[in-house]
Amino acid sequence: MNELLSGPHRAHHSGATSNATHDALAWFDLGQVDRDQAARLGPISDQVADQIIEEFYAHILRFDNAAQKFTSKGQIEQVKAGQEKYFTDLISAEFDDAYVADRRRIGGIHEVAGITPTLYIGSYAYYLHRLGTLIGDMMAEDPATAFRLFLSLAKIAHFDMALALETYVETREATIERQQRLMSELPTPVLKLKQGLLLIPVVGMLDQSRRAA
Numbered sequence: 001m002n003e004l005l006s007g008p009h010r011a012h013h014s015g016a017t018s019n020a021t022h023d024a025l026a027w028f029d030l031g032q033v034d035r036d037q038a039a040r041l042g043p044i045s046d047q048v049a050d051q052i053i054e055e056f057y058a059h060i061l062r063f064d065n066a067a068q069k070f071t072s073k074g075q076i077e078q079v080k081a082g083q084e085k086y087f088t089d090l091i092s093a094e095f096d097d098a099y100v101a102d103r104r105r106i107g108g109i110h111e112v113a114g115i116t117p118t119l120y121i122g123s124y125a126y127y128l129h130r131l132g133t134l135i136g137d138m139m140a141e142d143p144a145t146a147f148r149l150f151l152s153l154a155k156i157a158h159f160d161m162a163l164a165l166e167t168y169v170e171t172r173e174a175t176i177e178r179q180q181r182l183m184s185e186l187p188t189p190v191l192k193l194k195q196g197l198l199l200i201p202v203v204g205m206l207d208q209s210r211r212a213a
């Protein structure tokens, strides 16, 4: 199933929706209904964004292993600005190839920064929990609408998380391939023990049948 969210999305133009993106959206059951739901957040979105972002960083920076991932206070301020755009896109961007490519780019940034899947998904759970609570409070006069709106946001967030994590898997696969290539390109020393008898060391494990032979 992961092929839905990888490869083909890379070639993208603004507004374009490739078949791969189309299929991935269908798999997540994401569509215009969710966009319309999320758009209901429009009038209060700035307020929600500011509060969510502040609470999010207050939470993750309480943990040393998360705080250590940031190189400076300045970087945190910069990332907060990036989060504003992230939130705006979450509630209003088109679900097109450009959206998919940008979410994948953000995933790649986290992979490089050493944010493990547990840190990422755990913090996302907090993000969604705070978002849901805030929407419930701010739309207390219409809880049914608030709930449907939240359900759509949760779906979009899962789509985003999957896109981010696919980049992790791809990066690791690329690293393994690179290492295997390097290994296979290593020159093998060949020692001539005597006429007709060569000693060639084996790198790696020998399977059971060869060991017995």
Ligand code: HEM
Binding pocket: 060, 065, 066, 067, 069, 070, 071, 079, 082, 083, 086, 106, 109, 110, 113, 115, 119, 120, 123, 124, 127
């Ligand atoms: C809900 C989960 C998260 C979201 C939505 C999110 C979102 C973002 C965004 C939008 C950026 C800016 C990307 C850009 O430059 O355009 C970013 C960067 C960054 N995030 Fe996150 N993030 C999340 C979780 C985390 C966690 C848990 C950590 C740390 C433990 C973290 C650490 C970082 C770092 C260090 C950068 C900057 C990387 C760099 O510029 O080299 N993020 N994040």
